[in-house]
Amino acid sequence: MAKDFDTMEDSNCSSNADIHSVSDPARRVWLQGGLAALAGSALAPLFAGCATTAGAGPLLGFKAIPVSTADTIVVPEGYVATAIAAWGEPIGVAGNMPAWREDASASAADQAVQMGMHHDGIHFYALADSSTRGLLTMNHEYVDDGLLHAGGMANWTAEKVKKAQAAHGVAVVEVERKGEGWDLVRPSAYARRFTASTPFALGGPAAGHSMMKTAADPAGRTVLGTLNNCASGKTPWGTYLSGEENFAYYFALGEALPDAHQKRWGLRKTAFFRWNEHDERFDAAKHPNEYNRFGWVVEIDPMDPKSTPVKRTALGRAAHEGAWIAVTKDGRAVVYSGEDSRFEYIYKFVSRDRIAPAGGGLTQAQANRELLDHGTLHVARFDADGSGRWLPLVHGQGPLTVANGFADQGEVVIKARQASDALGATKMDRPEWLAIDQQSGEVFCTLTNNSSRGAKDQPGVDAANPRANNVMGNIIRWKDDGDFDGVTMRWSHLVLAGDPANARPEAKGNINGDLFACPDGLMLDARGVLWIQTDMHASQMNQGELVRIGNNQMLACDRSTGEIRRFLTGPVNCEITGATQTPDGATMFINIQHPGETPSDCSDPAEPNKFSKWPHGGRPRSATVVIRRKDGGVIGA
């Protein structure tokens, strides 16, 4: 089954407007020439003066690199990139550091104390305010069972399922700069893995709800595991927020007919990962509520190795890409998140309470333990005149009543898609990462593409579904009126990805600078540079409308000029995802996910190196890349 793991099939059958139908007037403006055209448009007042916080002078000081199809990382002249913390490296639990095995013979127990597979969102947590020592907390989104096990998925066993579950989740590792390089500190008291079997507490309105109760957890308050953890955000109080994305691929309903709720959430007959064959929890016919216990944003305190991670249900259930935080002028937290699924939605949660300082013997993370359990969830509606509105998902308001199938607030958040359908939210083109400019109030969001057909069906156009022809992707931006808690907004596009050499007008894009497609990761650095990372699927790369764009890459956008400049290109069939910097800006960590990915998303175990040998010449392994300047300067400057 050829599939793109970041594309759940359409399950939104509502008649809500999609982003295409409200974009058309603005699109005419963008195609006239990007930011220059925008400056003369009706949307200009919103973004006038939205330039960087760095003041005058060019933000980008590196020389652009060309596209690449090589099986290696390329960075600009004067930079060095080194891989660390590859899949299978021991994380550094004292007395339990099983070494990497090239033949994939590591056991499930070994894998549970090693780096997981498919590194994704990542954040650096400085130890003692240092730029030379800290923790990296990162997601392991999913696995390639063809590479994970000797023999792949043949002779599928409970041990293989356990190993796959142990390769999912989140890792915390301690890292230290040594000379011009960085390495893991092992053993480390902070080293920790969260997997598909780690106990997570439930917080917020769905905790203890009847739809969350199972035979193994009759109270509905403790869930085993997190999975498909994609992007991540770092809170001002020092915790890590991770999005549970495509959880539908893990559950199987079998021959039973899905009910309306299961159908809306994309529950399938069979599970791509086949855990249900040896772990009954993932058999949705036997344990229907288990499915409701995934699709949340989880909060982890990496600084406290004994802390219990929590699923924050007040933020709503979704195929969450991740979660990103802004702070209102009066100190409340606002969490934006999107659902990377075709024609699903963008959400915003506004906390009821203000962020508390550390004190009374509590760290700041501990003082804000329940902050994200109380507040108001909203869903976005984008209108054709460039305005928009945040619609509250509050039980009892508007259509969110008992008569319409919402018994209480718990059911509203568990059924956030149905609630958003009823409110008239705008269907989006697979929102992936967000980035927030705390000073200007701008929020950026990648809409990666909405084509599930891609270049295999040249040129990526789905004739049966003309709305699904956004093959190249784009980045939208908005600014809430007043403050981050504003209920209205103004929105427009930052850039349409594409290649002017393409024939279809909508595949040409309006990039001022280097070509890219399928934007996914985003990071706004301390100088105001917007870093853009791409995720073209292996089944689409270097073909059709993407033929001149090469491997996935990372680019830097200077928002004051609109210029986008290519900074890094990745090895064959990887995606580039996750970016974080040390406080001094002199080290950047990014993740390379699934180098050597096959178009079917599951490698042939007999040919592990069919596409890539990155990073160490053997089996392809996701890994973290440390980027430094040879002169020790700030990355990108």
Ligand code: FEO
């Ligand atoms: Fe896991 Fe939407 O990227």
Ligand code: CA
């Ligand atoms: Ca991915």
Ligand code: CA
């Ligand atoms: Ca992503």
Ligand code: CA
């Ligand atoms: Ca993606």
